[in-house]
Every structure is written in structure tokens, then in C-alpha cells.
Amino acid sequence: MNAFHHPSYALLLDYATGNLGEGWSLAVATHVSMCSTCQESLAEMEAIGGAMLAADVKPAASCDEDLWSRVAACLNDDAPLAKPVAQPAAQSAGTQSVAKSSVLPAPLRDYLGGDIDALPWRRLGLGAQQVVIETREPGTTARLLRIPAGQRVPAHTHRGQELTLVLSGAYHDETGRFARGDFQELDSDVVHQPYAEQDIDCICLAITDAPLRFKSLAAQLAQPLIGI
Ligand SMILES: [Zn+2]
Known part of the structure; x- marks a missing residue:
């Protein structure tokens, strides 16, 4: 079972680009560890950001234009590209590989x-x-x-x-x-x-x-x- 309510795109993008403070980043990282939808969104953001840094490329036809513009705006803002405080593990809400008694991701x-x-x-x-x-x-x-x-x-x-x-x-x-x-x-x-x-x-x-x-x-x- 995946999550039904997700962080906004703006918040995910701030997380992906290292622009969130520690507490906010911890919350997003913990959600992402349980959410395959947001894992895919983050992977797409990171791929776009990586491509933009590597070369002055144009978005692929399949790329979401709104997402592209958000990433471009952020990168043009000279935002630091530090990694978020906590990197999520690849888990989903219903298939966690943690101990049976564990509540915290x-x-x-x-x-x-x-x-x-x-x-x-x-x-x-x-x-x-x-x-x-x-x-x-x-x-x-x-x-x-x-x-x-x-x-x-x-x-x-x-x-x-x-x-x-x-x-x-x-x-x-x-x-x-x-x-x-x-x-x-x-x-x-x-x-x-x-x-x-x-x-x-x-x-x-x-x-x-x-x-x-x-x-x-x-x-x-x-x-x-x-x-x-
Ligand atoms: Zn999510």
C-alpha cells in the first residue's frame, strides 16, 4: 500500500536540491522511504538536474514541463546542491524490510x-x-x-x-x-x-x-x- 497524501512538488524539489532545513528534510526523507511515488519523482528531479549540470540540454519530450521549469528556476537561483540530511532507503509502506516490531522507518x-x-x-x-x-x-x-x-x-x-x-x-x-x-x-x-x-x-x-x-x-x- 502506498501513501495517499504526499509532499508538494515544491517541497520535494527543495529536498532534492538540499534547500530544506534539517527537521523538514527529515520528514520528507522519512515519507519518501515509504513512498514509491515520491521516490520516482525524486529520481526524475535528480536526473533532470544532473543532465542540466552536465550540459545545456533541452528537456526530453516526455519530461514534465512544469517540473522542468521548477528545476531550472532553482538551479538558476545559484541554490546549493548539497545532499539532503537523510537519504531514503528504497522501501514502500506495505513492504518494509525492517524488524516486525519497528514502527519508525x-x-x-x-x-x-x-x-x-x-x-x-x-x-x-x-x-x-x-x-x-x-x-x-x-x-x-x-x-x-x-x-x-x-x-x-x-x-x-x-x-x-x-x-x-x-x-x-x-x-x-x-x-x-x-x-x-x-x-x-x-x-x-x-x-x-x-x-x-x-x-x-x-x-x-x-x-x-x-x-x-x-x-x-x-x-x-x-x-x-x-x-x-
Ligand atoms: Zn509520496
């Missing part, structure tokens, strides 16, 4: 040095737990979140950008259902109230560059305590 498990049971989970409100992931990127917070089965997260919007990648279980919000491997990009234009599906806790990787903006007064009052 290889890029994230390697980055953290262990699977979920080995991590220092800390309690938040409403039965939720988190692991804050240290990165070398000031202003960006990366965390694992565990939302209890059936639990609703207080309605909120975002002061900045938020990336969420589902690693176990599933959640729903106003925009759809997100299960293992699914990727959600949100900004301050969206107000949503995610809730975890029944029967299994939902574990996600979440990257933010600003605190959430909760809608209810109770959640706002609790926010300094829970640190999200």
Missing part, C-alpha cells in the same frame, strides 16, 4: 538511534505524549507525537508551517484521513481539529516553525505547560 529510526520503545516519551495533556527531536536548526521544532486512540486534539491553526507524517494508526481532520505514510502540509490559512481513529494510538512526526494557535481558551491556557 529506517531514516527516522537511524536518526533517533532506536525505535519508539527506546525513546524518552513525555506526557502532554489529554493523554498525549511527545518526544522532542534535537536538530541543528534554530526556530524549527521536530517532535514525535502519540495521540491516544479516539482522542481529539484541540482545534488550532498555525502561526507558521507544519508538516505531519503519520507513522502508526491514523487521524482525520477537516481535509481528510491520514494513515501510515501520509504527509500533511499546513499553514496559517487552515484551522483543523485532528482526531485519532479508534483502536490504535496515532504516532506522527510533526515539524513546526512556530507554536500552534489554539482556538479554545482552555487550550490556550494549557499551552505553556504542554509546550506545543
